[in-house]
Amino acid sequence: xxxxxxxxxxxxxxxxxxxxxxxxxVEFGRMGHDVRVITTHFGRGRAPNEEQVIRIGRSVPIxxxxxxxxxxxxxxxxxxxxxxLVAERFDVLHLHEPxxxxxxxxxxxxxxxxIVGTFHANNDSAFGYRLFGxxxxxxxxxxxxxxxxxxxxxxxxxxxxGGDYTVIxxxxxxxxxxxxxxxxxPGDGTFTILFVGRLEPRKGAKFxxxxxxxxxxxVPEARLIVVGSGPLSGYYRSHLPDxxxxxxxxxxxxxxxxxxxxxxGADVFCSPAMGGESFGIVLIEAMAAGAAVVASDIAGxxxxxxxxxxxxxxxxxxPDSIADAIVRLARDDELRRRLVESAGSEVRQYAWDxxxxxxxxxxxxxxxxxxxxxxxxxPTTEQSEEGVEIEIS
Numbered sequence: 543x544x545x546x547x548x549x550x551x552x553x554x555x556x557x558x559x560x561x562x563x564x565x566x567x568v569e570f571g572r573m574g575h576d577v578r579v580i581t582t583h584f585g586r587g588r589a590p591n592e593e594q595v596i597r598i599g600r601s602v603p604i605x606x607x608x609x610x611x612x613x614x615x616x617x618x619x620x621x622x623x624x625x626x627l628v629a630e631r632f633d634v635l636h637l638h639e640p641x642x643x644x645x646x647x648x649x650x651x652x653x654x655x656x657i658v659g660t661f662h663a664n665n666d667s668a669f670g671y672r673l674f675g676x677x678x679x680x681x682x683x684x685x686x687x688x689x690x691x692x693x694x695x696x697x698x699x700x701x702x703x704g705g706d707y708t709v710i711x712x713x714x715x716x717x718x719x720x721x722x723x724x725x726x727x728p729g730d731g732t733f734t735i736l737f738v739g740r741l742e743p744r745k746g747a748k749f750x751x752x753x754x755x756x757x758x759x760x761v762p763e764a765r766l767i768v769v770g771s772g773p774l775s776g777y778y779r780s781h782l783p784d785x786x787x788x789x790x791x792x793x794x795x796x797x798x799x800x801x802x803x804x805x806x807g808a809d810v811f812c813s814p815a816m817g818g819e820s821f822g823i824v825l826i827e828a829m830a831a832g833a834a835v836v837a838s839d840i841a842g843x844x845x846x847x848x849x850x851x852x853x854x855x856x857x858x859x860x861p862d863s864i865a866d867a868i869v870r871l872a873r874d875d876e877l878r879r880r881l882v883e884s885a886g887s888e889v890r891q892y893a894w895d896x897x898x899x900x901x902x903x904x905x906x907x908x909x910x911x912x913x914x915x916x917x918x919x920x921p922t923t924e925q926s927e928e929g930v931e932i933e934i935s
Contacts, residue, residue: 543905545570546632548580548649550642551612552595554587556740556795558823559638559662562691562712567591569898578630582614582645596630598622598645610742610773614645623648634905638662640685641671641678650681656908658901659685661707664694664820664842671702679703686908689901694841695820708904711845712821713897716889719830722802733764733872736808736833738801738824739815741772746814746838749861751778755785756865761872766790769804805831809878810871812836814856814864815843822846825853826892829885834878836867852885 547567552560563579568591570577579589583600599616616622623645632655640646640659650657659682671678688707690696696707735757739745747768757764768778771794779792796804805811811828813835819842826846828835835853837843847853854871857863871878890896 543633543909544576544578544631545905546578546580546627546630546635547638548635548640548646549638550581550614550645551601552579552581552584553589555584555601555612558712558821560589561823562662563638564590565713565715565894566898566901567594569894570902573898573902578632580626580645580649582612582616584612596626598626613643616644619644619648620652624652627652627654634658634909636660636901636905637685641681647681650684653684656686656905657684658687658689658904658908660689660691660710661695661699662691662712662820663818664692664698665818671699675702687904689904692821692842692845694845697841698820708900710897710900710904711892712823712826713894714823714826714830714889714892716830716893718798719802719805719827720832720886722799722806722831724807725800725803731763733761734808734810735764735766735868736769736804736811736828737766737813738769738804738811738827739813740770741768741774741778743774744816744818745770745772746816746859747774747778749814749859750812750864751786751790752783753861753865753868754790755783756862757868757872758785758789760865760869764789764868764872767804767808768792769794769796769801771795801827802831805833808833810834810836810868812864812868813843814838814859815840816858817841819843826889829853829882829889830892832882832886834871834881835885836864836871848884848888851881852888853881 547563549559549563551557567577567579579595581597583597589595599614599619601612602615603610604613634656635653636658637646638660639662682703689710690707691712737747737750741747754766782790805828811833813824815838817840822843825835825837835847837847837855838858839855840858849855854867856867
């Protein structure tokens with residue numbers, strides 16, 4: 543089968559969607575399928591599988607959902623997409639965030655093959671969907687199957703458009719995170735807390751930083767490692783709370799292998815996000831690496847972490863709640879061990895080979911009406927309440 547995966551974000555741009563697309567591309571290749579990734583340019587840098595990537599247009603950063611959303615722009619987008627589709631002759635197209643302008647919408651407008659759409663976003667207001675709902679509905683109707691990565695993502699899109707969706711979660715390279723060597727020095731007596739994420743308001747890093755004085759009062763050997771970059775990097779570095787000193791280390795963006803090592807060296811992983819998280823890949827990565835998880839009690843994260851069983855959920859935006867949970871885990875080795883063991887068992891369902899097989903079953907069902915099924919579609923009326931590099935120039 544020749545598969546075209548269309549995504550508004552891809553390497554070298556960091557994030558969960560690029561990782562999702564890359565790993566499904568790799569898995570489909572292992573199964574013998576011919577795959578191309580259709581995306582846009584994100585400045586300097588290449589994807590690990592650049593020979594399979596078709597780039598059209600260039601990205602422009604647009605503020606959205608408490609973050610920065612790159613949008614592909616090109617005055618000849620539709621014409622370039624049309625030429626690409628004629629040249630590639632895909633059997634099926636898979637669009638990630640299919641209602642995202644302008645690349646995905648152009649593909650929806652021009653494609654004449656079966657199309658699958660995956661929805662990743664969790665946004666309570668869904669402002670764009672509601673504002674342009676009547677226009678977007680005509681594009682949405684071109685999808686032959688719809689996937690949501692979580693119940694939170696499903697509620698966002700189904701609350702605006704209704705319809706049937708299959709929930710298939712994001713995946714994680716379990717092997718890479720479970721076997722990585724620790725970035726910490728074994729036996730140095732440090733209790734390591736890890737944050738991984740973009741340094742922007744939505745990810746809530748400031749609340750973890752504000753919790754550090756209390757954590758250090760009770761756990762003087764604690765250290766926080768902050769992995770990631772973003773618009774608030776400089777501010778956070780220069781406005782650390784009093785008494786924190788050198789117990790907070792900012793390392794910036796790191797490679798995939800280095801990231802796995804930081805997870806492996808963490809005693810606790812903390813994600814104090816404020817909302818808008820559809821799934822929480824960082825939580826799965828931490829669970830796979832054997833770090834105990836502390837996360838905000840928000841939609842999306844609740845789909846991944848069972849409070850008291852596979853991690854601890856804390857009040858959103860509350861440094862005291864964050865500090866209480868981390869200190870509790872620092873003092874209770876048995877609780878930490880139990881959470882890590884339970885999470886290690888739970889995380890196996892997110893292995894890429896399992897996730898990709900479910901996605902492939904959706905492809906087969908729309909291409910030839912095959913009997914393979916990824917699971918029953920989720921009706922949403924009730925739930926809505928709750929190898930050739932091509933550059934098109």
